[in-house]
Amino acid sequence: MNESNKNLLSGKYLLSCAEACVEGAFIAGCRFLAGYPIVPALNIYHHYLKRAKDLGATYVQMEDEISALAAVLGASWTGKKSMTATAGPGFSLMMEHFGLGVMLETPCVIVNVQHIGPGPGMPTAPFQGDIMQSRWGSHGDYETIVLAPSSAQEMFNFTIKAFNFSEHYRVPVVVLSDADLADEKEEVIVPELEKIEIESRRYYDGPKEKYLPYKREADFVPLMVDTGKGYKFHVTGLTHDERGYPVMNEECQEFNVHPLVWKIRKNADKIINFTEVKTDDADVIVITYGLGYRTCLSVVEQLRAEGIRVGLLKLNAIWPFPEKRIYEIAKKVKGIVVMEMNCGQVVYEVERIAGGATNVLFTLQSINEADTTQNLISAINHALKINGVKDKIIGLNDLMSAGD
Amino acid sequence: MKFWRKPLDIDKIKIPIGEIHIIKDRCKGCGFCVEYCPKKVLEVSKEFNSKGYHPPLVRNPDACRECHLCEMLCPEFAIYITLKEEKPVSDIIDQLEMK
């Protein structure tokens, strides 16, 4: 890998989100991609293959998304940083192995270039609707880390961050993109390699025969080893104890599964990330993520120019959700408007956290830009006009129960 | 074993005699070793092990030729053979039929 570093990018480039994602992955150290073709994610594969020779990277196109994620998990256990890229139906297929990755505590990155669903839907149109699925998609108790970039530069930065998080917390990390974002070319500044923070996994370096695969450090993350180095460890997707052996009783379930949740929840402050624009004195705050950011930003600028005190909070890491900050905001504003490119997912989290401290309004980000802007402005104005706190989400597009 | 004449290298050949080690408490009484020993060295015993199965019993220890087949055929890793001694053929020549 060291030899191929000379082929990494450095400087200013015009890249699409897909290319930025791949370049970020290479800089983070990723050298393995297993995937299955699905329309919005194809450019990631094409760019990866274009650069594979220079960077000594391996590619395999598996027979379905199920085996793609299985191969990524296997490759990760040999010490290689690995990733895959998919879209809605493929993401649904990957759910079982997402759970296996969480249970085995395997670092890997999954890029979900969301497209319209449910079902096969519309592969070529943008959509931001896998928010809940990326958190709750697999069965069982677990916590996950999900990042949502809004531009090619953020895609580059967030991909590197995703690899860092996945290696640090030993959990599969999801980076959300969408079909529109994937193909727009924008300026991306790639800093010098030495200036980029890249995290490697924490290895065990004690005596080989004493290695316990799931003995946890203070931050609930166990130390890892690579397969093929003589540790002769066993890991299983069944409920297991410290030695990695299956032990099927309730105590072991708590011993094994609860730390999977704690390692993210108790370290959430280090992962939670959001960008705030003009929120200090805002009467209404708009919460959004991903593709919606640009529309919201221009609306906020426009309304501020008219004297309306509106602010914007953009979620960079959607999960873990920034509960403390949202609650603080909810206590001091007149209303929160959540703009999403789906029928309402993050809005439920915001409503739950606001806990009745303020009104929560929902507005749909539709494909039509003019409609979106109009709906957002109406929602903000409506939020400013409402007296008293209503007890349910207020929607102005007939998607939620309509307000007064 | 029948020979039609005395083999020329009869002084050089050594017959291995195996020592049978049975880990009684691992046995689950499947009977594979008893059935397939080429020399019928083992038989099913009447005693019980701690799990309630009948482990094998060495009926005919001198007949064991250290072929390791019982060791390979035991699914529980409960029986294994080590080399006890090697006897020259002349010692057991009376068991062989020759003209």
Added chain:
Amino acid sequence: METLTKIPKEIHPMENLLRMERIPHIWCPGCGIGLAVTAFAAAIDKAKIDLNKVVVVSGIGCTGRVAGYMKLDSFHTTHGRAIAFATGIKLANPELKVVVISGDGDLIAIGGNHFIHAARRNIDMVVICVNNFIYAMTGGQVAPTTPLGAYSTTSPYGCVEEPFNIPYIADSSGAVYVARWTVLDVRRLTNSISEALNKKGFSVIEAISPCAQYYSRTNRLGEGIDMLRFYHDNSEIRHGEDTKNLDIGFQTKIIVGKFVDRERPSYLEVYNKKLQEMEV
């Protein structure tokens, strides 16, 4: 390079390849999976493979538990996807010797797609498929290898489907080494496994095994020892036989032997070669 060391007289010779703290294992009395394990352990020794470089991957099921008892780097993954997981391991670190040990339901039913594609790609790995004609771990349900007319808990009127012929699937998908032995034939099974371990490419060895509790009792076939006696009397060795003729019916003759042994470049050989030739 680590190989099996000479061990003292008081210990079973295979103990340094087994996780002794987990023995006795969960398999039933009369089950043949233990024999597949002894054959595999003896084959690793015979093939002189560096133990540090062997990785065992298995799926879910009775045979899937083999990974948990071997004292090697081992992964117990999801149902049917052991081969996909193993593909990732092999392609990311080609120096490792990857062995997939799993059951017939795991590899050919839910994992059937991964089986044929890995064979087509010729990923360098050894697949040991222990075929007991049933889904044993979950309670004896009908499997794609259950012979026509055989009883199981989900075919109480007799199986209504024709079974798969595993060597035929492997051969037609492009596997480079295909063999079938019954677990009674431990020595020949050991030889096959050790030949496959030293061969480059996708090798499949089917080990026909008794399921002493579900398949044999539901079908009134006796116990494990009775099924072994049946294999003894009814298996016929035919090396090089056309894999089309290897169907197994209910209590019919079982043809065993080494059927396919050919050379084909593996996935990584072709990938690396093409990458070198590529003009970017």
